[in-house]
Amino acid sequence: MIYLSPSILAADFSKLGAQVAEAESAGVTRLHVDVMDGHFVPNLSMGAVVVEGLRPITKLFIEVHLMVEEPAKFTPAFIDKGADLVIVHQEVLEDARPLLSDIKKRGIKTGMAINPNTPVETLVPYLPLLDLALCMTVFPGFGGQAFLPYSPERIGKLRQLIEEHNPQCDLEVDGGIDANTVGLATRAGANVLVIGTGIFRHPRGIGAAVRELHDLL
Ligand code: DX5
Ligand code: ZN
DSSP, X not given: OOEEEEBGGGSOGGGHHHHHHHHHHTTOOEEEEEEEBSSSSSOBOOOHHHHHHHGGGOOSEEEEXXXXXXXXXXXXXXXXXXXXXXXXXXXXXXXXXXXXXXXXXXXXXXXXEEOTTSOGGGXXXXXXXXXXXXXXXXXXXXXXXXXOTTHHHHXXXXXXXXXXXXXXXXXXXXXXXXXXXXXXXXXXXXXXXXXXXXXXXXXXXXXXXXXHHHHHO
């Protein structure tokens, strides 16, 4: 099963609730919330208050992508506000195991992301503890960037490692995914697709974008 995860970073924040409702009624089952601290990435975005605002208005599975230097400082707040899965970056954690088990103890799912220049093998020690592994297909920080052409090879390697170490784990991709690149990502082994610009800024609207992508999958 392949899932779309619309990234609200590309949404119109003057009508965020309505846009999320539109994606939900078009048939998506999850939502991606990009959190940036201005240190790990050169941009700022949103905090737990956004999850707090969305939680009562949607049934969607909410995943929070923490592009921050100190994820442990923030995971409890996102979990309290209703996140279903929290994704931390491998690059900022010397040993991520205590944080991953803390997230699990608090009753939600765990994810770990790697940047395009981080070897996929660095995820191996964590795979047994993960519900989702995220292979970035752009350098994080901004929406609307182009899918990096060497990504399919990395996705394929990660798929192999997941099959060896924890076949239950989802393989997510994030950055530059749209109708043109979705096939490259899924053929390489991705099964959860983060899409910001390709859904929230689609010229024919959110519903049409979701239907077009579902037809392609
Ligand atoms: C990049 C973020 C992405 C981004 C994807 O820093 O992690 O989730 O919003 O956006 P698009 O689909 O526009 O590349
Ligand atoms: Zn993201």
